[in-house]
Amino acid sequence: MxxxxxxxxxxxxxxxxxxxxxxxxxxxxxxxxxxxxxxxxxxxxxxxxxxxxxxxxxxxxxxxxxxxxxxxxxxxxxxxxxxxxxxxxxxxxxxxxxxxxxxxxxxxxxxxxAQLCPRRLLRRVVDRAAGMGLVASVAAEFEFFVFDETPHTVREKNYRELRNLTPGWFGYSMLRSSVESDFHRSLLKLCDAMDIPIEGLHTETGPGVLEAAIQYCDALAAADRAVLFKTFAKVWAQRQGKMMTFMAKWSNAYPGQSGHLHLSLRDHCGKPVFHESGRPGNMSDTMRWFVGGQQALLPELLAMVASTVNSYSRLVPGFWAPTDATWGIENRTCALRVIPGSPSSQRVEYRVAAADINPYLAVAAALGSGLWGIENRIEPDRPISGNAYDMTHPATRALPRTLSDAANRLIGSSAARDLFGDVFVDHYAMTRHWEEREFRKAITDWELARYFEII
Missing domain, CATH: 3.10.20.70 (Glutamine synthetase, N-terminal domain)
Structure with missing residues (x-):
């Protein structure tokens, strides 16, 4: 078998x-x-x-x-x-x-x-969708840096002066992917063997950075694929004397690493429900309410998506990551990008997610907020045209700027408690406050360079 x-x-x-x-x-x-x-x-x-x-x-x-x-x-x-x-x-x-x-x-x-288990949490959200007569399809795509290093050498170097797999900024490089074809093809072979089908693999902008797009499937299986990819791709790399990082941002010199999620819905008969020809962006009422829920709850649920202190180093203007709960049609400067297409390809891209996500929690937040929007017929703002970074948005759409702020928003969210339960919300927020406090104990290189002599 x-x-x-x-x-x-x-x-x-x-x-x-x-x-x-x-x-x-x-x-x-x-x-x-x-x-x-x-x-x-x-x-x-x-x-x-x-x-x-x-x-x-x-x-x-x-x-x-x-x-x-x-x-x-x-x-x-x-x-x-x-x-x-x-x-x-x-x-x-x-x-x-x-x-x-x-x-x-x-x-x-x-x-x-079970109240704290990430996989069970997502299963409950999937069950909520089923109770509404809906089934979610989800796909994850990850950017990750690859280094010619080992777990020992990165520690010996104190994570400085690391040797990247390849040099230079070279997105979509046929040269780099062909020279390193053994590396790329063996990663694809591993993923195929582990039933983590990769639809696309290419170099991204930065030295040694790749992006892998995992094929879509039902929500729970998609989160399984994502968490297995993040673990076993690293296993495979380390066995070859290399390392991968899925940090949201590992260096100030390069853009952050995304973990974008693509979501769509179909009914219990398999018919897609996001597409309606002739409407703006081909968006049905169901899709509009779904996006409305995601937009409304993004600031409240951000801790479930941007779950590390490092996550917030990525959420700054001009680095291909959103700073406000915005949405647009084919607009990559927004947190939510509606992608028009055929009935089967119409979807929303949840662009706030970074490569450091816990896939179960991030998918639960992205899907759960959309379902909440459908249940409550939440209307989104007008879609953003142009550069969302250059615009002023309502204060209610601002994303928390730190993990601790995000945890506080989660604690106060009645929608989060309805979707995920009081036990999870309170416990998870406690863990994020802990993470922030641990970070505050650290003395950073920036502080030493800025204050050691001059203050």
């Missing part, structure tokens, strides 16, 4: 037993979009397919660097970090081509932890 055909518990068991595997790789995704996992003995894995498995709930009690949150009610020393119950989704089965016949599966949390 091909791993792509695994849909049920019986399918997964048959494939593991048929390959005679001693162990299987199993992962869950934390609030920062990091896959945490382990090798699990095949007998234990097969039992877990039916009855679930246990995973320490510390994954909701620490940050991306394994540092414990200081104000966490969900888990901590006070609760003794118990196990949480999780279950395996057989349909996430992937081959791991770097490890012979090894298989990988994603799990998601049940019980109390």
């Amino acid at each position: 091909d791993s792509r055909n695994v849909k049920t518990v019986a399918d997964a068991r048959a494939l593991v037993e048929g390959r005679g595997l001693s162990h299987v790789k199993l992962g869950v995704v934390d609030l920062d979009g990091v896959i945490r996992g382990k090798y699990l003995a095949s007998a234990k894995f097969i039992d877990a397919l039916e009855s679930g498995f246990k995973f320490c709930d510390i994954v909701f009690g620490w940050d991306s660097n394994d540092q414990l949150y200081d104000k966490c009610d969900f888990t901590g020393w006070h609760s003794a970090f118990p196990d949480a119950t999780a279950r395996i989704d057989p349909a996430t089965c992937r081959d791991v081509p770097m490890e012979d016949d090894m298989l990988f599966f994603l799990g998601e949390f049940d019980g109390a932890a």
Whole structure:
């Protein structure tokens, strides 16, 4: 059996037993979009397919660097970090081509932890859409820098004077992609083997920066593809003595790295619902309300999309990233870009997202806000024509400028609480406040250069 055909518990068991595997790789995704996992003995894995498995709930009690949150009610020393119950989704089965016949599966949390589990959160938003008779298609595209470095050398160099895969600013370069064709083609081969189909791969503007556009599919599977791409592309690169970064902005010398999301809706019969010929931008009422909801809630949900301190270094004028909740038709200076087309290609591009997104949370925010807009028939502003950066926008459309400000907006959002629940909103906002406080403890190179001698 091909791993792509695994849909049920019986399918997964048959494939593991048929390959005679001693162990299987199993992962869950934390609030920062990091896959945490382990090798699990095949007998234990097969039992877990039916009855679930246990995973320490510390994954909701620490940050991306394994540092414990200081104000966490969900888990901590006070609760003794118990196990949480999780279950395996057989349909996430992937081959791991770097490890012979090894298989990988994603799990998601049940019980109390389900309220915080990013994958379960997105599943609830998908279920909300289904209750409205709608199904979402989503695609992610990521920009990422590639370096001739290793995890050891970047630390030895203190992340300075890094050697990029290629030099110079050379977007859409046929020269660079042809010279580095072994690198490009082996990445495409890896993604094909792991059922992460890449529709386009090209160089972007900057030394050693690439952009990969992942083929669209239903929302939950699209987030799976995105999180697997970010992890296993890095695995593949490091095994070749190279490194990738998906930071929102790793250097002041270059533009930030996007993680744009493309979204569309169809009804339960498969008919697209965003397209209506003869209307401005071919936008149906449904699409207009969807964009209206996204625009209205973008400032309130930004912490779920721009989830790191570094995210806000990208959201500055003139660097291909929005600073206000704006929208336009085929306008790349806006946060939301409506892309007119045929009924099947009509979609909205959620351009505020960077490469550092947790795909589950970002898709949940982008889709959930649009559904909220449809439910409440939210009208968007007039579409922006021309350069949105050069225009003055209402204060209500301004995006938070820091992660802490964004977390405060999330806490105060009644729509966020309706869409995602009080437990998630309060816990997640706490984690973002922690992230900002940790950053404030650091002394930056900029501060040293500016103040060391002169003040």
